[in-house]
Amino acid sequence: MVVGKSVQRVDAVDKVTGRAKYTDDLCDKQALIAKICHSTIGNGKVLSIDTAEAEKVPGVVKIVTCFDIGEKHYFPTAGHPWSTDPNHQDVADRLVLTDRVRFYGDDIAAVIAEDEVAAAQAVRALKVTYEEYPVVLDPIEAMKDDAPRLHEEYPNNILNHTSSRFGNYEEAIKEEGLTKVEGWYDTPTVQHCHIENFICYAYQEGERLTVVASTQIPHIVRRIVGQAVGMDWGKIRIVKPYIGGGFGNKQDALYEPLCAFLCKQVGGRLVKLDISREETFMSNRVRHAMKFHLVSYVRKDGTFAARKFEAYSNQGGYASHGHSIAAKAMGAFPQLYPCENVECDAYTVFTNRTVAGAMRGYGMPQFAFAVESHTDDVAKVMGIEPIAFRKQNLMPVGYVDPFSKNELYTDSFNQCMEKGMKYIDYERKLKEYQNQTGDVRKGIGMSVFWYNTAVWPISLETSSCRMVLNQDGSVQIQLGETEIGQGADTAYAQMTADVLGIPFENVHTISTQDTDITPFGTGAYASRQTYVAGFAIKQTGLLMKARILKYAHELTRMPEYNLDIVDGNIVRTTDGRELMTLGELAKEALYSLEHCEHITSESTAQIKSNAYSFGCCFAEVEVDVPMCKIQLVDIVNVHDCGKLINPSLAEAQVHGGMSMGIGYGMSETLLYDEKTGKPLNNNLLDYKLSTFMDHPHLEAEFVENEEPTSAFGTKSLGEPPACPVASAIRNAVLQATGVAVNQAPLRPQVLFERFKEEGLI
């Protein structure tokens, strides 16, 4: 069995030697180069674009402005499965180029040229006149009656507002002897910062249009490109090679629609659109900045009597993934710490910031920062040690979510917390670090999280798989579920090897998705792939195995039920005798003059289950109070994501998520000019993505409780590692200094202001 083993990832050598091909490596060097002209205002209308000077630049092939797009095909960009029910479809509010500018960096024109320099020169030579409107960058400001309205059909800029109510909050707070704890918590706009910026190229052959793109979701993008350029979906072909990360930014149609449109503008010639880092920050997607207002009424015994949750989610200029993110955060509130009387409201509000979409954690990093900071604040007010307080109030074993039917089957929270406490020596340090004075103070803090796996029952969950047997007994496997750096291809190969009973080396995962030939699957998001693809692999593998054994019966005369495949051999189970190798069988099957058969299998697994994943993070910090600086000294994440398919890859996944969490908690924030909405630090120098030098050793540990709903006992691990880190760091600073910092990231400027307010400096 290879599931559960840390085998080397299947693409390791190609990736470290530079042999792996990414989009730019594959693009013909003769391609025309497109560059986008982005708006230099944050809100308003394009009145005119004078192209005369730009046309004169040698090498310019064509300039297309927002006034040249012809029939307007509005399209949604969110990488959600399509819904045939119009009420469940994403908001279609984008055009490939727009004259109505809704954020600084909106796409208003494009130049197609023979090379990059000519394209850049021509973009600089375009003369744009605007009618400028005031900008609004904050969701609460944007909801006011006198705020500028971004989309006519959304009064007060509210894209959506949903609520949930349990019990009777207003009555419950009248109970005698309650302590009220209230706080506002603020999370920043951050960007994914995948290594490979978005890139794609498009060309036409006959009536059909191919886009090769750095995307997480090729089958979804096919549909969106079809919608955006007004072509039948079957005439669109999307190819997804290796990609340098996505983290949710590429779970959106970014510029595939525009590139397809531009390609059509030049008669189907090959057009490449390569996005710069500055554009990635300004004009791709970001994580929703959210403001939370939390209120807890707590009894003397430390239990909750009533709780209130309000979230204001900053959507930026267009709907993208929209309210799904705030709704997910809201959904978690009554579940993590169940309470009988709860009032929740979530608002998703358009502003003139960068468009917010999916980003690793999908609302949960924001939720965890607010709610887990609040948990420590409540514990502090009540004088209860934070872990004891959590143990008293956390989701109990046996809890079932009425909507998703997810269940907490095992004592995962306590098991994870015990492991984390042990690693970091929590109890000793908690005592030792109490009541410190002096310039440099140490602190320890923690945070928990839960996370869903996949999107059922909110949306479709499906995965299709194809397996093909080769002459030597090896197998190709294809899935719509994508390798985006996380190691999915390796996990698929491990699962396939075990289901079929063949050596790991004999499974070839076809990494590239090509919508013309790859079975349908919706791609990498929602930490779904290992779980969801697991069902498709198991089902298709068993189908394949049955076909192989049927053929083996013809060759051996043994009944199928007395045969098995073990380590690539056809084995008689009655006495364990190896009758032939799978390669011998496959060769016979392909070249037989008696009965020729290409043994393959293909099937779709629709999944109507979901699973909770659990865990926690512990962080130890050293705060230099006069310097307003935090040094992260030690950190550990503990996850119960069910059985591990590949422990080394799982650990790597956790390391990456922790790194993102460290940046989220300590340094990363995309800043905007208040007057114009212009992003101020849209580059990797001024946007403080954390570096190796900012990380201590990252410890990843696991509790492996097998998930009973899962084909391989596994559940989500892709996004969870990024969720609990920022709040653990924040709570460690609280322990060190006594200062509650409710604004992430806890960067020096913020600490300076808070320490001053609290009289520490």
Next chain:
Amino acid sequence: MYDMKALYEAKSVSHACELLIEHPQSQVIAGGSDVLVQMREGKRAGKELVSIYMLDELRGVTLDEDQNIRIGSLTSFSHITHDDIIQKYIPVLGEAVDMVGGPQIRNIGTIGGNTCNGVTSADSASTLFAWDAVVELTGPEGVRRIPISEFYIKAGKVDLRPGEIQTAILIPEKAYKGYFGHYTKYAMRNAMDIATLGCSVNVKLSTDKQTIEDARIAYGVAGPIPMRTKTAEAFVKGKKISKELMKEFGEKVLEDVTPRDSWRASKAFRCHIGEVMAERGLEKAVKRAGGEI
């Protein structure tokens, strides 16, 4: 692909000067870690470049006959950090330039480029100010040497005349002999960052190590160009070493620094950490000089 009009490769210092006179609109390029970035951003797009990168005579650190330290302008940061002369006489300069960017930038970036940019945040600049460095400029009219404080004119502007290039930076013997220093870079992360504030302090102690004979302190990002805070320097001169003195030194720098409010950091915040950095920097420099507090 860079939007570059032409690249002229200088074969000698005098050839470089000729090329600059011949092409008055051109831009000097050394390591290119700033110029190429700006060109990509479109700021210097379409420019002619005069490269001095091949002029090996401008590389290296030497002691001249008067024991002045001479750093060729093309000497890279990593070279300076690991150079024996620097390590022996002014290790703090090696430490300061070891905080520039990341390893790749420190291998390609030069001290000449770092200073000719005229930016206040340059990690080498505050230390060079604190060590009374002298800038050597070579042009069609010959060589001139000016104190670094006069070389910087305003943000982004240095005293380079037409046809001139910077050929060396000198640290006079009297400026370093007996002095010990410390550099603090305050940045938002521990690598790949520019300074929010840089502070370089050095001291000379009395023979009994009880008194500060002389102290010099310079800041980057405390004003539009790197600056010394003379009030604080004068204040500690001749005073007995004590914890209180360090604190008072920190307070005194506030009389001279003029940082600005920006989205990168507020003025109040920069002033606050400036004070802490002066106090701690002096303490560390005193300890390095063998003093006790």
